[in-house]
């Protein structure tokens with residue numbers, strides 16, 4: 401029986417080829433921000449309160465006009481269709497069953513059409529160099545009925561991830577392909593179920609730009625070459641106009657950027673360092689959160705991610721000012737470990753942990769979780 405994040409991580413490590421596990425598990429440079437995301441949650445202390453009536457606990461939350469069962473969102477995670485067979489479609493089913501939103505990455509294996517058969521996901525946008533194609537992709541998200549566009553801004557260029565350098569994934573090309581194949585042979589469960597059983601393995605959303613028939617590694621190399629370092633705040637205007645719905649900007653850590661985002665008229669902000677995968681020694685998500693909340697001053701919905709591994713962490717984030725949390729590795733590891741079943745079990749555990757933490761702090765409604773829950 402898998403219960404905690406470490407349990408799912410252990411099971412995913414056994415099942416997945418090493419190159420893939422390291423891609424999910426790893427971070428940038430010396431991985432200090434990755435570690436701080438988790439460690440800084442441990443430094444937040446909740447007040448234990450007693451003799452409150454906690455027989456009824458409300459975990460439901462309204463986000464951008466829709467009601468969800470708890471303040472947790474599956475964060476956009478690239479290539480999840482390689483962690484389990486048609487992985488994003490499996491995760492979407494688990495999220496729908498649990499009543500939480502899933503945000504689909506631009507760089508997912510399963511495309512918007514396939515995932516929307518369960519429920520239209522929130523859609524995460526990487527703005528790549530070809531702007532004509534970007535407009536088509538935004539239009540596609542609109543057509544399938546995605547309720548929220550999440551524009552990721554902390555990846556003008558991929559971070560320095562040395563586990564991927566060592567594995568060969570960073571450069572892509574034949575050596576990485578060969579390594580993945582060899583890795584696969586020593587993980588036959590994954591090889592037959594996911595690699596042979598889960599084809600095609602292209603980044604479905606970007607097929608119109610890359611072309612049909614390209615190999616998985618061709619896609620990988622194309623994508624890495626096409627992140628656009630010229631993006632500025634001015635680009636937000638055409639993206640907003642092309643989209644026309646709720647827009648959330650993901651990858652804000654600095655209060656000054658949070659102010660600029662509010663002036664540009666975003667509906668939401670995700671306080672995020674991309675799970676410690678970009679700028680090492682940047683602040684952890686939970687430490688950056690109060691400064692952003694203050695700068696936003698109620699003008700946009702503030703979400704956060706980075707290091708959320710349990711329902712206890714979720715309550716700490718809400719008490720620190722977030723309306724909801726995104727989880728990345730928590731669902732990616734659960735998917736790699738047990739597929740749809742794993743993601744659903746992980747979400748059920750997270751809800752139980754959240755409710756227990758609420759009961760023990762005397763908080764009966766997540767909407768009322770605030771700084772008074774924290775030890776100062």
Ligand SMILES: Cc1cc2nc3c(=O)[nH]c(=O)nc-3n(C[C@H](O)[C@H](O)[C@H](O)COP(=O)(O)O)c2cc1C
Pocket residue numbers: 423424425437475476477478505506507524552650672673674675676677705706707708726727728729730732
């Ligand atoms: C394997 C992996 C792939 C990711 N791919 C994307 C992506 O395609 N788009 C994006 O905006 N963020 C991506 N992220 C960042 C997550 O959305 C999220 O910010 C991060 O995982 C949160 O930290 P956590 O993993 O500690 O929960 C990725 C993260 C991981 C671990």
